[in-house]
Amino acid sequence: MVNERESLFRRLSAACGGHDGAVAGEPLPGGAPLAPEGDRVALFEKTFTAAGGILLRAPVEKTLSDLGETLRAEGVTALFFPEDDAASREIAEALVPFGPFNLTTAEEVREGSTSVTAGFRTAEAGIAETGTIVETSAGGKTLLPGLLADVHVSIVPVTSVVGRMEEALSILAAGTPRNISFLTGPSKTADIEQTLTVGAHGPKKAIALLLG
Amino acid sequence: MPYNAGMDPKGPIPVSLFFTCLADAFSPGVCNATVEVLERFGATVRVPLSQTCCGQPAFNSGNRKEARAMARKFLLTFPDEGPIVTPSGSCAAMVKHGYPVLFRNEPRMLARARAVGDRIFELSQFLVDVLGVTDPKSDFSGKVTYHDSCHLRRGLGVVSAPRKLLRAVPGVEFVEMEESDRCCGFGGVFSLKNPQISCKMTERKVERILATGASYVTSGDLGCLLNIGGLISRFGYPVKAIHLAEILAGGTGGLSSFAADAASEDARPPGTIRRAGGR
Amino acid sequence: MELNANAFGRNSRKALLDKTLQEALGRTTGRFQAHRDAAVAAFPEFEATRERASRIKRDVLDHLDTYLARFIAEAEKRGTIVHVARDAAQAREIAARIARDEGVTLAVKSKSMASEEISFNEALQGAGVTVVESDLGEFIIQLAGEAPSHIIAPAVHKTREQISRLFERHLGEPPTDSIPELVGMARKHLRAKFLSAGMGVSGGNFLVADTGSVVLVTNEGNGRMGTVLPRVHLAVVGIEKVIPRMADLPTFLRILPRSASGQAISSYVSIVTGTRRAGDPEGPERMHILLLDCGRSAILEGKYREILKCVRCAACLNACPVYQSVGGHAYGWVYSGPIGAVLTPLLVGLPEAAALPDASTLCGACADVCPVKIPLPDFLLELRSDAREQGLKTPGEIAAMKGYAGVMKRAGLLEAIERIAGVLGQFFTKGKGIGGLPYPFSGWTERRDFPAPAARPFRKQWKIKRGARG
Numbered sequence: 012m013v014n015e016r017e018s019l020f021r022r023l024s025a026a027c028g029g030h031d032g033a034v035a036g037e038p039l040p041g042g043a044p045l046a047p048e049g050d051r052v053a054l055f056e057k058t059f060t061a062a063g064g065i066l067l068r069a070p071v072e073k074t075l076s077d078l079g080e081t082l083r084a085e086g087v088t089a090l091f092f093p094e095d096d097a098a099s100r101e102i103a104e105a106l107v108p109f110g111p112f113n114l115t116t117a118e119e120v121r122e123g124s125t126s127v128t129a130g131f132r133t134a135e136a137g138i139a140e141t142g143t144i145v146e147t148s149a150g151g152k153t154l155l156p157g158l159l160a161d162v163h164v165s166i167v168p169v170t171s172v173v174g175r176m177e178e179a180l181s182i183l184a185a186g187t188p189r190n191i192s193f194l195t196g197p198s199k200t201a202d203i204e205q206t207l208t209v210g211a212h213g214p215k216k217a218i219a220l221l222l223g
Numbered sequence: 224m225p226y227n228a229g230m231d232p233k234g235p236i237p238v239s240l241f242f243t244c245l246a247d248a249f250s251p252g253v254c255n256a257t258v259e260v261l262e263r264f265g266a267t268v269r270v271p272l273s274q275t276c277c278g279q280p281a282f283n284s285g286n287r288k289e290a291r292a293m294a295r296k297f298l299l300t301f302p303d304e305g306p307i308v309t310p311s312g313s314c315a316a317m318v319k320h321g322y323p324v325l326f327r328n329e330p331r332m333l334a335r336a337r338a339v340g341d342r343i344f345e346l347s348q349f350l351v352d353v354l355g356v357t358d359p360k361s362d363f364s365g366k367v368t369y370h371d372s373c374h375l376r377r378g379l380g381v382v383s384a385p386r387k388l389l390r391a392v393p394g395v396e397f398v399e400m401e402e403s404d405r406c407c408g409f410g411g412v413f414s415l416k417n418p419q420i421s422c423k424m425t426e427r428k429v430e431r432i433l434a435t436g437a438s439y440v441t442s443g444d445l446g447c448l449l450n451i452g453g454l455i456s457r458f459g460y461p462v463k464a465i466h467l468a469e470i471l472a473g474g475t476g477g478l479s480s481f482a483a484d485a486a487s488e489d490a491r492p493p494g495t496i497r498r499a500g501g502r
Numbered sequence: 503m504e505l506n507a508n509a510f511g512r513n514s515r516k517a518l519l520d521k522t523l524q525e526a527l528g529r530t531t532g533r534f535q536a537h538r539d540a541a542v543a544a545f546p547e548f549e550a551t552r553e554r555a556s557r558i559k560r561d562v563l564d565h566l567d568t569y570l571a572r573f574i575a576e577a578e579k580r581g582t583i584v585h586v587a588r589d590a591a592q593a594r595e596i597a598a599r600i601a602r603d604e605g606v607t608l609a610v611k612s613k614s615m616a617s618e619e620i621s622f623n624e625a626l627q628g629a630g631v632t633v634v635e636s637d638l639g640e641f642i643i644q645l646a647g648e649a650p651s652h653i654i655a656p657a658v659h660k661t662r663e664q665i666s667r668l669f670e671r672h673l674g675e676p677p678t679d680s681i682p683e684l685v686g687m688a689r690k691h692l693r694a695k696f697l698s699a700g701m702g703v704s705g706g707n708f709l710v711a712d713t714g715s716v717v718l719v720t721n722e723g724n725g726r727m728g729t730v731l732p733r734v735h736l737a738v739v740g741i742e743k744v745i746p747r748m749a750d751l752p753t754f755l756r757i758l759p760r761s762a763s764g765q766a767i768s769s770y771v772s773i774v775t776g777t778r779r780a781g782d783p784e785g786p787e788r789m790h791i792l793l794l795d796c797g798r799s800a801i802l803e804g805k806y807r808e809i810l811k812c813v814r815c816a817a818c819l820n821a822c823p824v825y826q827s828v829g830g831h832a833y834g835w836v837y838s839g840p841i842g843a844v845l846t847p848l849l850v851g852l853p854e855a856a857a858l859p860d861a862s863t864l865c866g867a868c869a870d871v872c873p874v875k876i877p878l879p880d881f882l883l884e885l886r887s888d889a890r891e892q893g894l895k896t897p898g899e900i901a902a903m904k905g906y907a908g909v910m911k912r913a914g915l916l917e918a919i920e921r922i923a924g925v926l927g928q929f930f931t932k933g934k935g936i937g938g939l940p941y942p943f944s945g946w947t948e949r950r951d952f953p954a955p956a957a958r959p960f961r962k963q964w965k966i967k968r969g970a971r972g
Contacts, residue, residue, distance in 0.1 A: 016586045019795055023567040026803035123697060141767040151781035154730055176752035184748050187580070187713045189778060189785050190730065193771035198723040200685060201763065202639035202657055203665055205530040208685045211638055212692065213723030213770070242960050248920050249953045251960035270964050275910040281903055283864060285886025289907035296911060377866035406823050410863025417511065417861065418945025419518050423827045425950065453950035456935040480953030481935040
């Protein structure tokens with residue numbers, strides 16, 4: 012195996028023509044074109060919605076009843092959230108009376124629950140450029156709510172909204188957690204006759220709850 | 224890119240005509256029309272009679288040995304200073320972009336190829352960008368749609384010049400077709416090697432042309448027009464393929480190669496060329 | 503997969519006569535292109551970003567040894583096991599060994615063109631592993647026993663009616679003509695596979711050299727499922743997919759989805775780096791990366807280096823009127839459209855695929871849209887020239903070209919021939935278009951007239967009217 016690797020690098024070095032190993036350092040165009048003008052949060056609201064997400068930002072009581080209604084409309088019967096995510100727990104528990112919803116766990120969903128579920132999770136960041144929710148595995152956090160649920164509810168503190176992808180990566184890629192996920196809108200496919208359809212494998216609805 | 228070398232703004236503008244082998248053999252009316260328009264705007268047209276083909280069919284099919292022979296001959300035929308004008312975006316693009324590839328290992332020929340490449344212009348490009356023509360002074364009338372030849376548009380970047388000229392002809396009702404920049408399916412040897420695909424593409428092009436309700440479809444390349452015209456002729460569609468030069472020259476006609484009156488190729492013989500206008 | 507590229511002519515004629523295929527192409531043709539154009543128009547920085555992406559890729563290729571070494575070192579530092587395969591046979595061997603050593607019996611796979619190059623599924627099936635394609639399009643064609651016909655929409659050639667029949671037969675689902683219902687059936691079926699598979703197999707859109715990460719871009723979320731749920735993750739990736747820095751990733755994320763599907767960004771981007779860490783509640787315990795050379799280092803050495811800049815967005819397919827006319831299968835291998843017409847001969851050898859570079863009108867629409875500025879038409883021309891030099895042209899074509907060059911060398915000879923043609927033309931067709939010609943013009947005249955030669959060519963007219971001086 013090592014021999015095969017050495018042989019590959021011999022071929023590559025020969026092909027690259029014996030350069031000095033230094034890598035070109037010329038300035039590149041198009042690197043920082045997207046410092047969003049104006050309000051990051053307002054842009055995030057716009058892009059998140061444009062990507063097919065539902066954004067809620069209102070006084071808490073109104074938001075809860077709106078969210079409850081949206082989840083009922085999707086046929087959601089069970090809610091789950093990470094054990095160590097206080098904000099998600101608080102909101103999910105407060106939502107129960109707007110249901111009726113049961114509380115369940117990621118493990119149960121993974122074992123193959125037949126309920127229609129909503130998974131709650133606090134986002135590490137929102138990206139205004141694209142309307143993206145960022146979740147990582149840093150610090151042992153779980154990714155299952157945004158992965159297995161039929162509806163994904165992201166809790167997004169306004170202070171976590173950044174302008175561009177670069178900013179999110181420079182913060183979150185430090186220490187390179189095993190998984191950094193950019194989630195933008197619901198899961199979708201256009202594989203059948205190029206007709207856009209939601210809910211291929213992941214959530215059929217992506218909801219963001221802007222806090223603060 | 225304005226071209227000025229060898230031109231005295233007060234005197235006549237010497238222009239060499241590269242009439243192209245295709246127009247020579249199939250549509251001499253296009254060559255005559257080109258001469259007429261150039262002379263109308265003060266050009267003195269010189270026609271090197273030893274010219275033949277730019278070598279594009281050989282180059283595009285990968286037969287570079289033959290293409291190189293053609294290119295050498297072309298460079299000998301057009302040795303002088305001064306602009307070379309041709310009624311074909313495709314042939315101009317061949318000289319401009321193909322020749323440097325053919326001579327990439329021959330520095331002296333490469334320099335000559337580049338120099339000639341800088342001197343060659345497609346007709347509408349030359350009229351608008353070099354001569355600054357805004358009114359082509361044509362009495363053509365009819366509803367016209369325009370097909371962007373791939374090599375004129377993408378090879379030479381000429382998009383607006385032909386449209387500006389067409390819109391400036393008072394009798395022309397100009398209408399854009401959908402997908403005007405989509406290939407008509409000709410592709411030179413492609414149309415012989417993959418004729419069924421070629422024809423499928425031509426059918427789609429002709430559908431778009433018919434949808435405009437235009438009486439004429441025009442373009443800056445005879446290859447496209449012979450292809451499109453060939454399908455129109457076969458099915459007898461109510462639209463005529465006509466070269467841009469013919470519209471600019473005035474009168475009404477259409478490519479003679481599919482018309483019963485082809486024998487009237489002398490309808491616009493060189494002797495009748497009007498020596499009208501200046502710039 | 504099985505190579506059938508030199509049958510392009512026959513394949514394409516069949517495709518043109520295939521009513522279902524033509525209908526599928528008709529339903530989809532142009533949509534991709536329209537979406538891409540709209541997304542580019544809505545993003546004023548596209549050109550600058552495209553230029554940046556192109557230069558980064560060029561830099562990577564010029565220093566691929568350096569960047570790849572960096573990538574491997576960083577990946578291994580984070581617990582990833584890196585394998586290198588010289589060719590497809592070796593890659594199959596390694597993949598089968600990984601599956602056996604990991605004790606895997608079921609693998610879920612997200613879309614990977616590289617894995618198609620090496621016939622990955624067959625290799626694992628040979629090792630007793632069931633491989634389930636999880637990308638909806640790939641899943642459909644796997645059920646149908648076919649190969650993908652498009653880089654990002656592998657089942658673009660299938661209609662909903664055909665898909666419903668496949669789901670009926672293979673999944674026991676009731677017939678439907680509702681696309682959302684079909685998507686729901688696949689979701690249910692594949693979710694169970696994700697939850698029980700021992701290994702997730704993926705390709706890789708990018709390999710990040712400074713962190714050792716594999717980046718996956720999907721809309722469905724299957725890439726994400728397959729790299730979070732199963733206990734083993736295997737990524738099969740070409741060596742050219744390296745980008746220098748994590749900081750370069752946004753540049754590519756801005757051009758890839760816009761060029762591919764017209765989205766500002768795809769639904770899911772997963773940046774996966776190594777194995778599950780202490781305290782992580784989920785994630786693979788083992789991560790393997792299988793790096794494929796499979797002809798790439800040879801391409802790197804020659805004049806076609808820039809073809810390795812390709813990010814597999816498929817914009818060139820969508821822009822290509824030839825691809826739109828015949829679909830992807832006509833190209834007879836993994837890659838179709840303009841990128842396939844160049845890449846296939848380079849990867850499998852020109853003698854095996856010399857028909858592909860001819861499958862283009864050289865219209866240049868592909869180069870217009872390529873987000874990393876690969877000069878595809880130039881490469882097509884170059885390959886046609888290589889075909890001549892390698893003796894792959896038919897004697898008929900060479901004879902015709904020699905004859906043509908012989909005539910064109912002398913204007914007088916050309917004039918004489920034109921004169922004869924003109925006379926014949928007038929005699930037989932009275933100057934009208936010609937309705938029927940022998941080979942090689944017979945294809946042209948099937949549904950088009952061929953122009954009649956002029957009775958008196960321009961050169962002759964000029965001589966008569968203006969004298970022979972020129």
